[in-house]
Amino acid sequence: MIHPMSRRTVLFAGFAVPLLTACAGLPVSAAHRQRQVRVSAPFDMPTISIPDFSAGPRFPITDFGADPADQRKTSVAIAAAIGAANAAGSGIVVIPPGVWPTAKIHLKSNVNLHLEPGATLLFSENPADYLPAVPSSWEGLECYNYSPLVYALECDNVAITGQGKLKAKLDVWRVWYQRPKPHMDALVALYHLAAKDAPVGERQMTAGAANLRPQFIQFNRCRHVLVEDVSIEDSPFWVLHPLLCRDVVIRRVKIKAHGHNNDGVDPEMTQNVLIEDCVFDQGDDAISVKSGRDRDAWRLGVPSKNIVMRNCRIKNGHQLIAIGSELSAGIENVLVDNCHFDAADSATPSTINNLLYVKTNERRGGYVRNIHMSNVSATKVAGGVLCVETDVLYQWKNLVPTYERRLTPIQGLHVSNITVGEAKFVCRITAEREMPVRDVSLGRIKVQKVLDAPVLTENVVNFINES
Template identity: 40%
Template sequence: MIYAAGGIALAAATPFATGCSSNQGSSEVKTPWDDLPGVLARIVPPTFPDLHFDIADYGALGDGETDSSAAIAAAIRACGLSGGGYVDVPPGVFITGPVHLESNVNLHVGERATLKFSTDPNRYLPAVFTRWQGIECFNYSPCVYAFQKTNIAVTGKGTLDGQASNDNWWRWKGLEKFGWAPGSPSQDAAAARLNSMGERGIPVAQRVFGEGDMLRPMLIQFYDCANVTVDGLTVRRSPMWAIHPVLCTNVTVRSVTVESRGPNNDGCNPECCTDVLIEGCTFDTGDDCIAIKSGRDNDGRRIGTPTVNVVIKACHMKYGHGAMTIGSEISGGARFVFLDGCTIDTVGWVVRVKSNARRGGTVEHVYVRNVDANTIRESALTADFQYEEGSTGSEVPVLRDVHVSNMRVRESHQVMTLLGIPGATIDDVELEQCTFDKVEESSTVQNAGAIELSEVIVDGAAIRDVAGLIK
């Protein structure tokens, strides 16, 4: 396997090959993991002036009944005008509409403090510039939102509660299991209209959605921001994706617990971002725990910004679809993704790459190590270029340079599922020092290139090549 060194900051560096040295005359083996400290050195949480603005001083009441939106907005405004600092949420339950951050503001939700967000959709209007499933538009404001801000954070040991349920946001998905009834309206018509606008290149200013369209907002979304941190919080009952940085640089998501099993309730979705650290988080989600994205179809190609340098460390995936998914909104591509030292209880996939002939996108340099997993309902490693059956198009998705080492899975349906399409690329995939027990079915490999196995054990037997997986 050929290892590519660097990431964007080292794009001009010479790639290193296994068994080769970056220094002449040395026998040292260079791997991508050796470049990880350089990536992490750039991911530094912002600091804030030691100035504190308690929302209670601006009239907020933590009685679980009084609307504190105006008080919270006033505290944020005062903090920003003072040059920055902390907007403190003290113990109590504070009802609020959407919260919009300013530069240099740390919204600090303290221990035993909860922000409960209104379930009245009208509170999230007027529409803001946002992205919905990979396509730019104007739509309901996220619960916590920032646009083109620098040095922003949401921190503390408190809780952000979106209050989503089958009685409100979740039923908009259009599934009976989430409270929708046949014949009732859902998000489907608006989602199709937005997709069509993106495909036809309709100007974003004309893609305006809101009342009656039922496109659910994210819980936290930072759009086109720099120096971003979400730290320590519990995030519950999100209307849609829970934590969604878009076009952001220098992002830290640390020690966050996401508890949200609704539809499309992904835990953390960095999209078109550079230098992202997701560390020490716990995910119990109704969709993917972490999903790396970069825009959908033509709109993603129009923006043309990949997600680069994502580091996922020491996270616990309790429940979800994919522990780490790349796609399906991946038209801008992704590269240099590192997953290290994570534990998994029950998910569908450990690593899943999703695309098709409409999405396209190049995904490369994906490195996974030291994963301990209990139950995998589908496959430990999946590349699905046939995602969303029936999708046709002229785009060519690419996946290459994927290295998985020291993965232990105690129970899984399959070890590997690689579903390519003619003309696309799934190549240079390696599993090394991995153990899989209680595997129900043989692996599936279609339209894939080089796959290498080294010290792979399946149900106690050494498997030396892919033929041994597919039997």
């Protein structure tokens, strides 16, 4: 069993060595083609290297016995095709047109999972199909949990592409959305284990009615990741979760998921990320940048940074982009540019709140710096253009104690060229007196109808409003 706290894994989390134990099997000499993606940003944005499978051999799952009437045969065939592509040094696992029922899919290095037009991977609603437990995390705390529906651990050069669809059956997950007392008890237990630095291998979260829903797609400690063109519908939990990854491109992806905690993309302790030309229709935030929670993140010490989101359409969601509240390893160098927030043709009533929302609390520590938003438009939002809150604990305020108080320095929030039809406010920042928010600039912000005080700031140093 892979233990996420081994010396090998900690080094990988810090991007020090490319060890690929979970995705082993390639000859040392095996080379893989890559493409370079260069991104313009108001900070030093490194070139992103992503896999190039254009010359790779194809491994249709039908060659391995996939049967659209048999979930077991299809699951076995997908795993066999992935193994064959990995053993060949590089390959494309092809999902042909049709509806293909499957249980969990575990990717390996140098493998592209490709869904042809008209293909649907329909994922089982049975939690037993996502066992045994795998190293994962839940709202920023490391643990062993149900496997994400699509999972890659410590892989190099992995991709999910094509014009097909990945869809989750929600029969059971919809019941688990309710978060009954046994679920909350399990989360409280996990919080205490993490606060006391219990080994991650002891944090087994699949027993009883803990009901910690898995992410739809998680890349865990991977490098050179591409998700392109696919549609993703419904999800048990967060939809796309790059965790402790480096060099990630998410392009022309359409996500529609309106369950509880259905964020679109959650880059967590992940660096060098491009999210572009995507469409989000979410039950929670479109993008939520995170960097782990409390002691786990302080221990791992890997910030999220160099993240660009551009040219995206958000049909629905709580925020266009949220920063936190799981930000204990730090978040820096984020750009949102040329995005439009509009619920006009969403199938559900608007839940749009803020365009840029920074949230933290006295337990998080970490830091936030150098966040930029520009050229964004929205029709109607319940909140505002920029909102910063430093006392966001939700139900956790009374459920668990503060083991260690660490405030979050927030500095360098720059918002410009924004057009909104209606909002409650333009900017609202409530910070702690002992840790003011610093260096905030607003420029060329036009809100046609403001329902409340346009600007409210508490404990902000160097606030510039040139709207």
